[in-house]
Amino acid sequence: GDSVTQMEGPVTLSEEAFLTINCTYTATGYPSLFWYVQYPGEGLQLLLKATKADDKGSNKGFEATYRKETTSFHLEKGSVQVSDSAVYFCALSDLTGNNRKLIWGLGTSLAVNP
Amino acid sequence: GAGVSQSPSNKVTEKGKDVELRCDPISGHTALYWYRQRLGQGLEFLIYFQGNSAPDKSGLPSDRFSAERTGESVSTLTIQRTQQEDSAVYLCASSPDRAKYRGYTFGSGTRLTVV
Numbered sequence: 001g002d003s004v005t006q007m008e009g010p011v012t013l014s015e016e017a018f019l020t021i022n023c024t025y026t027a028t029g030y031p032s033l034f035w036y037v038q039y040p041g042e043g044l045q046l047l048l049k050a051t052k053a054d055d056k057g058s059n060k061g062f063e064a065t066y067r068k069e070t071t072s073f074h075l076e077k078g079s080v081q082v083s084d085s086a087v088y089f090c091a092l093s094d095l096t097g098n099n100r101k102l103i104w105g106l107g108t109s110l111a112v113n114p
Numbered sequence: 115g116a117g118v119s120q121s122p123s124n125k126v127t128e129k130g131k132d133v134e135l136r137c138d139p140i141s142g143h144t145a146l147y148w149y150r151q152r153l154g155q156g157l158e159f160l161i162y163f164q165g166n167s168a169p170d171k172s173g174l175p176s177d178r179f180s181a182e183r184t185g186e187s188v189s190t191l192t193i194q195r196t197q198q199e200d201s202a203v204y205l206c207a208s209s210p211d212r213a214k215y216r217g218y219t220f221g222s223g224t225r226l227t228v229v
Contacts, residue, residue, distance in 0.1 A: 036220075043118075043222035044205065089157070099145065101170070102218065106156040 002027040006090050006105035013080055013112050021075040023064075023090035027098045033057075033066050034102070035074040039086045047075075047088070075096040080112045116140075120206050120221035127196055127228055135191040135224045137206030144186050145209045147218065152202040158205075163189060196228045 007022040023031065035047040035057070048057030051070035062077045073090060090105040119138040127133050139146050148160040159173040163183040174178070178196075183189035193200055203225050207218040 044207075044220040046218070091157075098147075101159045101162055101173075102157070104157040 002031065002092060002103045004090050004092055004103055004105040006088075006108050009087075009107075009109040011110045013110070015082055015112055015114050016079045017112075019075070019077040019080045019084075019110070021087060021088055021090075021110070023073045023075065023105060025071050025073065025090075025092050025103075027071075027092055027103075030068075033064070034091045034093070035062070035064055035073070035075050036089040036091060037086045038089065038107075044089070080110070082112045082114050085110055085112045116149070118219050118221035120204075122224055123222060124225045126207060126228070127226070129198060129228055130195055132192065132194045133196055135193075135204050135206075135226070137189045137191070137208075139186075139189070139208030140219055142186075143208035143210055143219070145218075146183055146189050147184055147207045147209075148181055148189070148191050149205045149207065150202045151223070157205065160191070170181065193207050193226075196226075198228045201211050201226055201228045218226060 004025050032051045034049045036044045037047045038044050046086045047062055048059040049062055049068035050057040053066055056063055062075060064073050064075045066073055076087060087107045087109045091102040093102055096108045118140055121136045125133055144165045146163045148162055151158045161174055161181045162170040179193045181189060181191045184190050203223040205220055205223045207220045209218045
């Protein structure tokens with residue numbers, strides 16, 4: 001079945017460092033891909049998305065490109081801030097059946113130190 | 115409402131008791147999902163409602179779990195005879211009808227602790 005694999009955390013960076021969180025997927029067909037973020041004490045929020053191959057999703061300085069050839073959707077940010085400390089989840093939309101449920105990675109915890 | 119509202123935000127219950135969790139989706143969102151997030155694990159799909167269609171219950175872990183939704187309004191997730199392994203954050207999400215590409219709006223979750 002469909003699945004999402006994220007790099008394990010925790011990831012600890014200094015402020016202004018470059019961030020990459022790897023995400024690869026297996027899926028039949030052409031799913032949509034998402035990154036969600038969960039800040040401490042808050043609910044999950046959609047960070048960015050991409051709906052087809054070569055699409056780039058971007059938001060708040062974060063970017064991810066839908067790479068069909070490598071089945072990847074890595075999250076990147078050029079210069080992280082302390083406020084980016086959160087747990088990041090990669091997900092894909094399950095196209096089987098008719099319910100559009102999301103398949104989730106396990107999450108990657110990011111801690112940014114000043 | 116402006117967002118997905120879940121209640122209670124925290125619930126501590128004794129093993130063997132029944133609990134009921136509530137989700138109030140965004141007005142006009144016909145799709146509603148329940149997920150479970152155990153400590154240190156990813157999100158686990160539980161159940162999906164879409165309008166008046168039969169719900170997809172394929173993720174419910176046992177017959178102790180059930181959920182209801184009337185039309186496009188509030189949903190309740192009921193766990194009977196709670197066990198310690200039921201301890202988790204239960205998340206509700208809603209989305210517009212067949213919004214395949216829009217992502218989902220999540221509530222803040224209900225943290226359930228079974229002691």
